[in-house]
Amino acid sequence: EADIYQTPRYLVIGTGKKITLECSQTMGHDKMYWYQQDPGMELHLIHYSYGVNSTEKGDLSSESTVSRIRTEHFPLTLESARPSHTSQYLCASSEYLGGLATGELFFGEGSRLTVL
Amino acid sequence: AQSVTQLDSQVPVFEEAPVELRCNYSSSVSVYLFWYVQYPNQGLQLLLKYLSGSTLVKGINGFEAEFNKSQTSFHLRKPSVHISDTAEYFCAVSDYNNDMRFGAGTRLTVKP
Numbered sequence: 204e205a206d207i208y209q210t211p212r213y214l215v216i217g218t219g220k221k222i223t224l225e226c227s228q229t230m231g232h233d234k235m236y237w238y239q240q241d242p243g244m245e246l247h248l249i250h251y252s253y254g255v256n257s258t259e260k261g262d263l264s265s266e267s268t269v270s271r272i273r274t275e276h277f278p279l280t281l282e283s284a285r286p287s288h289t290s291q292y293l294c295a296s297s298e299y300l301g302g303l304a305t306g307e308l309f310f311g312e313g314s315r316l317t318v319l
Numbered sequence: 320a321q322s323v324t325q326l327d328s329q330v331p332v333f334e335e336a337p338v339e340l341r342c343n344y345s346s347s348v349s350v351y352l353f354w355y356v357q358y359p360n361q362g363l364q365l366l367l368k369y370l371s372g373s374t375l376v377k378g379i380n381g382f383e384a385e386f387n388k389s390q391t392s393f394h395l396r397k398p399s400v401h402i403s404d405t406a407e408y409f410c411a412v413s414d415y416n417n418d419m420r421f422g423a424g425t426r427l428t429v430k431p
Contacts, residue, residue, distance in 0.1 A: 209362075238421075243328065246363075246409070246421040293362055307353075308419060310362030 206230055209294050209311035216284055217319050224279045224314045226294030235277040236308065238293040239263060246293065252277060284318045291315045321346040321412040325422035333430050334402055340395040340425045342410030352393040353411040353419070354384055363409060369393065380404065405429045 207228040216222055228235070233254045238246040238261075248261030252271040266288070267281050277296075281288055292315075295308040326341040344350065351370050355363040367378025374386040384395045393410060407426050413419035 207362075243423060245323070245423045248419075295363075307365050307368060308355075308363075310355075310364065312360070312362045 207294060207296055207309050207311045209292075209314050211314060212312060213315050213317075215317045215319065218283075218285055220284050222281050222284055222316070224292055224294075224316070226277045226279070226311060227275050228277075228296045228309070229275060230296060230298075230309065231274065232296035232298050232309070233274070234297045235271070236295045236297075237261075237267075237269060237277070237279050238295065239265070240291040240293055240313070250279065284316075286318045289316060289318050321350060321414065321418075321420045323410050323412050323420055323422035325410050325425050327425050328423065329426045329428070331428045331430060332400055335399050337398050338396065338400050338404075338427065340408050340410075340427065342393045342395065342422060344391050344393065344410070344412045346391075346412060346414070348414055350412045350414060352384075352386060353413070354378065354382070354393075354395050355409045355411060355421075356380075357407040357409065357424075359406075366395070366408070400427070400429045402429050402431060 210225045235252045237250040239249050240246050247263035249263050249265040250269040252258050258269050267279050291313050293313045294311040297308050322345050324343045332338050353368045354366040356366050357363045367376045369376045369386045377383045382397050407424045409424050410422040411419050
């Protein structure tokens with residue numbers, strides 16, 4: 204079973220609030236990802252990281268930001284939440300050994316955000 | 320860039336019947352192919368993957384998939400489904416850099 208954890212699992216918040224979604228993994232994986240998932244739609248990559256101090260934007264433009272200060276921790280922050288940010292956010296990690304990917308992503312259980 | 324098309328958004332099937340979930344991909348480079356399953360209120364977990372070698376890949380829970388390079392397909396099959404197989408199934412393609420692209424998902428509903 205994968206050791207990647209997301210908190211909170213569910214969050215209902217008002218417009219304009221700052222929120223941080225936490226993601227931690229205990230597998231020592233270098234590469235981490237944030238995906239946004241809406242019903243009936245493909246998963247969209249919004250951020251990823253190759254390792255400490257590395258952050259990259261994904262395919263889907265997002266107003267969120269991420270940081271990677273420690274290998275195991277990859278939080279996502281929204282400075283001012285809006286109803287359009289309502290979605291499920293999935294964190295994932297993968298091994299990335301010397302430039303060779305091993306092919307499997309390990310996912311957390313997701314954080315479902317509702318902005319009123 | 321890679322892309323994935325899952326041809327069926329919903330597949331209803333009776334228990335113990337066979338099922339096939341269809342997936343086509345496009346890519347200009349060699350790819351890795353995956354099927355993930357998502358149970359309600361959970362994250363995705365890997366069912367099976369094709370990296371190289373035999374084109375018939377067996378995964379967990381009795382699922383298998385066949386890589387067909389000429390048809391750019393990677394269809395998922397199970398000969399006899401159970402109620403517990405009810406879930407969302409995602410096909411995905413990635414390159415050697417783990418830049419993974421997912422399909423829109425197929426909701427498999429197994430009825431008694």
